[in-house]
Amino acid sequence: MTWLDHRQPVPAELRGAIVALGNFDGFHLGHQKVVAETVTWAKSEGRPVIVATFDPHPVRHFAPHIPPFRLTTLPQRHELFRAAGADAMLVFHFDDALANMTAEDFVIKLLGDHIGATGVVTGNDFTFGKDRGGNCEKLAAWGASKGIKARTVDPVLEGGAVISSSRIRDSLKAGEVEVAAKLMTRPFALRATVQHGDKRGREIGFPTANMDIGHYLRPRYGIYAITARIIDTGQELKGAANMGVRPTFQPPKELLEPHYFDFKGDLYGREVEVRLHHFLRPEIKFDSLDALMAQMARDCEKSRILLG
Ligand SMILES: Cc1cc2nc3c(=O)[nH]c(=O)nc-3n(C[C@H](O)[C@H](O)[C@H](O)COP(=O)(O)O)c2cc1C
Numbered sequence: 395m396t397w398l399d400h401r402q403p404v405p406a407e408l409r410g411a412i413v414a415l416g417n418f419d420g421f422h423l424g425h426q427k428v429v430a431e432t433v434t435w436a437k438s439e440g441r442p443v444i445v446a447t448f449d450p451h452p453v454r455h456f457a458p459h460i461p462p463f464r465l466t467t468l469p470q471r472h473e474l475f476r477a478a479g480a481d482a483m484l485v486f487h488f489d490d491a492l493a494n495m496t497a498e499d500f501v502i503k504l505l506g507d508h509i510g511a512t513g514v515v516t517g518n519d520f521t522f523g524k525d526r527g528g529n530c531e532k533l534a535a536w537g538a539s540k541g542i543k544a545r546t547v548d549p550v551l552e553g554g555a556v557i558s559s560s561r562i563r564d565s566l567k568a569g570e571v572e573v574a575a576k577l578m579t580r581p582f583a584l585r586a587t588v589q590h591g592d593k594r595g596r597e598i599g600f601p602t603a604n605m606d607i608g609h610y611l612r613p614r615y616g617i618y619a620i621t622a623r624i625i626d627t628g629q630e631l632k633g634a635a636n637m638g639v640r641p642t643f644q645p646p647k648e649l650l651e652p653h654y655f656d657f658k659g660d661l662y663g664r665e666v667e668v669r670l671h672h673f674l675r676p677e678i679k680f681d682s683l684d685a686l687m688a689q690m691a692r693d694c695e696k697s698r699i700l701l702g
Pocket residue numbers: 591592593594595596600601602603604617634635636639640641642643651652653676677678679680686690693694
């Protein structure tokens with residue numbers, strides 16, 4: 395699937411597309427409905443499907459100091475959009491130029507002239523452009539002048555409340571990973587390269603393939619039942635992981651540290667995606683390595699049972 399940068403020309407075969415427009419960070423049930431409508435519309439007219447996303451997230455541009463909050467990386471979104479039926483992912487690089495573009499220019503010059511869109515699908519609360527000057531009604535009106543039709547999709551509700559990326563973030567911060575998984579139709583998954591640690595894990599019988607948490611939202615610190623996929627081989631693993639600062643050891647270092655069951659091998663430098671399935675317990679500062687090892691064994695046993 396094609397990966398487009400909005401500052402580059404759009405290839406001829408992708409002009410005339412129906413474009414799903416949004417951030418789509420959590421790619422939850424609401425986002426999936428926007429993309430499904432886009433795919434249905436495009437197929438009915440024999441047009442390509444482009445799913446747009448913004449990177450960095452616009453919030454990061456306006457509030458650079460707020461803590462990390464991402465639910466997916468661009469490569470993860472690329473995979474999710476492809477699986478949902480997109481022909482291309484279009485990344486709007488959210489720099490000063492884009493932040494200062496009026497909503498009208500965004501529709502006329504960017505969506506119309508530059509991308510050559512013939513249809514746009516958004517959620518019905520979508521706003522865009524400098525000072526959030528654009529909404530769905532304005533998108534439809536300005537679009538009409540360029541031959542772009544606009545459709546909106548109503549929000550998806552769960553338990554009487556709208557599904558949103560912020561609701562998913564709140565669930566993850568509370569350790570309610572099952573709720574997040576229900577709203578996203580998949581568990582929260584962190585992808586990163588395995589890095590070297592203190593080499594203590596192997597000495598205590600539980601090697602852990604350490605990963606940086608990067609720009610991802612920090613879920614509740616603690617121990618999780620996890621599954622994982624090694625990206626280059628597709629190998630699937632099960633395990634238990636510590637997400638946090640491992641308070642038994644100094645200095646505190648924030649990491650995701652998965653121990654994989656029934657696995658022996660070198661994972662350093664390999665890219666792995668780790669999915670959080672169940673929160674087991676908060677992190678604890680242990681007085682001895684023996685106490686930590688005994689607890690790790692119980693965590694692994696519990697995780698094996700939960701993962702089945
Ligand atoms: C299932 C599991 C549970 C853990 N629980 C804790 C804990 O509660 N407190 C803690 O300080 N370290 C805990 N750890 C240990 C550290 O995360 C890490 O494995 C240890 O510091 C070894 O680090 P290294 O990979 O850098 O050698 C746990 C690890 C695993 C795999």
